[in-house]
Amino acid sequence: MDVKEYKIAGHTMRIEGASLVNVMSALEGFAPFAVEPGMESPVVTVTCQGTDMMIVPKCERECFVFDSDDVLSTFGETSDGFIFLMAPQYGKDEPLCLWCKRGDSIMYVKGHLEGGPMTERLVRFALWIAYGLATVRKQTIAIHTSTIQYKDKAVLFLGESGTGKSTHTRLWRENIDGAILLNDDSPIVRYVDGKMWVYGSPWSGKTPCYKNEQYELAGCVRLSQAPYNKIRKLRTIEAFAAIHPSCPPDFAYSDYLYDGISETLDVMLQVSPFYHLECLPNAEAAYLSCKTIFGE
Amino acid sequence: MKIDNSFKIRTVCGENIVMRQGHVDSDMTQVVSLNSTAAEMWKFFEGKEFTAADVVSYLKDTYGIDDELAKTDAEKWIAKLSGCGFIG
Numbered sequence: 001m002d003v004k005e006y007k008i009a010g011h012t013m014r015i016e017g018a019s020l021v022n023v024m025s026a027l028e029g030f031a032p033f034a035v036e037p038g039m040e041s042p043v044v045t046v047t048c049q050g051t052d053m054m055i056v057p058k059c060e061r062e063c064f065v066f067d068s069d070d071v072l073s074t075f076g077e078t079s080d081g082f083i084f085l086m087a088p089q090y091g092k093d094e095p096l097c098l099w100c101k102r103g104d105s106i107m108y109v110k111g112h113l114e115g116g117p118m119t120e121r122l123v124r125f126a127l128w129i130a131y132g133l134a135t136v137r138k139q140t141i142a143i144h145t146s147t148i149q150y151k152d153k154a155v156l157f158l159g160e161s162g163t164g165k166s167t168h169t170r171l172w173r174e175n176i177d178g179a180i181l182l183n184d185d186s187p188i189v190r191y192v193d194g195k196m197w198v199y200g201s202p203w204s205g206k207t208p209c210y211k212n213e214q215y216e217l218a219g220c221v222r223l224s225q226a227p228y229n230k231i232r233k234l235r236t237i238e239a240f241a242a243i244h245p246s247c248p249p250d251f252a253y254s255d256y257l258y259d260g261i262s263e264t265l266d267v268m269l270q271v272s273p274f275y276h277l278e279c280l281p282n283a284e285a286a287y288l289s290c291k292t293i294f295g296e
Numbered sequence: 297m298k299i300d301n302s303f304k305i306r307t308v309c310g311e312n313i314v315m316r317q318g319h320v321d322s323d324m325t326q327v328v329s330l331n332s333t334a335a336e337m338w339k340f341f342e343g344k345e346f347t348a349a350d351v352v353s354y355l356k357d358t359y360g361i362d363d364e365l366a367k368t369d370a371e372k373w374i375a376k377l378s379g380c381g382f383i384g
Contacts, residue, residue: 236310240308255304
């Protein structure tokens with residue numbers, strides 16, 4: 001049987017179907033998370049088996065539509081679940097579709113799965129959505145952030161694209177002994193046994209940093225560019241406003257999904273300090289955030 | 297008037313939060329925190345058609361305040377929520 005399984009942040013994701021499994025072999029980043037199939041019950045099974053004969057359910061309500069690098073993505077609700085459609089806008093590349101019933105662990109993929117860079121890109125993103133859908137109500141969120149591991153703890157750096165998250169984590173790595181990049185785009189945070197943990201993931205943006213490691217969350221820092229370095233602790237409502245835009249936007253327009261996100265954020269805000277760092281792209285900025293969080 | 301049912305009040309870390317989602321490319325997401333009284337009023341009136349007089353009556357009945365204060369507070373609550381686009 002054509003099956004692969006991956007354990008990401010402690011949740012097992014199962015991939016079924018020859019063509020999808022073939023794509024997985026070419027996808028960078030998943031290998032460190034591979035596990036022996038059948039050892040644990042999967043939280044989500046993504047399958048392409050038999051989907052060529054299935055009728056894709058109708059999108060009843062478009063929740064979130066966005067165009068990224070010439071692929072138009074639509075996340076929406078069907079009559080009894082969710083659907084995610086990715087449509088390349090130019091060339092001969094075909095769309096890829098993922099759908100599931102609400103609360104079901106089986107997710108279906110239909111589309112062109114013959115390999116190539118576009119297929120790999122679409123499958124990678126579809127799996128990110130599939131993983132998110134399956135885990136969002138299990139106190140687990142993929143956070144858009146660049147993440148440092150230091151002294152066996154993790155620090156999340158938040159901010160919209162272009163704020164300088166990767167620049168700031170590079171400054172930590174270059175100037176602070178023992179600071180290592182855990183993930184540069186989408187680590188997973190998960191609340192387990194009274195602690196908030198940060199896990200590396202197969203999704204790390206343009207930086208190939210796929211670490212199957214976990215660290216307790218030490219703090220979150222929202223970055224803004226400024227002509228000076230200044231840090232302050234955020235109040236609860238400010239912290240919520242800082243972290244909310246870094247949660248998967250696709251899930252923000254569905255009460256069912258956002259209830260899961262807000263439940264996890266509720267715990268996250270209780271256990272982790274949040275800061276706002278207005279900063280220059282220099283070593284002093286890294287020292288300042290490090291000293292504030294770790295007291296040195 | 298009516299509270300727009302696309303908004304939902306959530307409690308996060310003891311704060312009563314209502315979000316107005318933005319859209320990609322224009323991050324206009326607003327996060328509004330309601331105090332406990334404003335949140336109770338939201339929960340009472342959500343899903344219902346109501347008038348300013350209904351809000352005044354609610355405040356008088358629930359908190360035993362006089363007519364004048366109830367009118368002032370009702371106006372403030374309606375104005376704040378309308379200003380955020382929560383009441384239509």
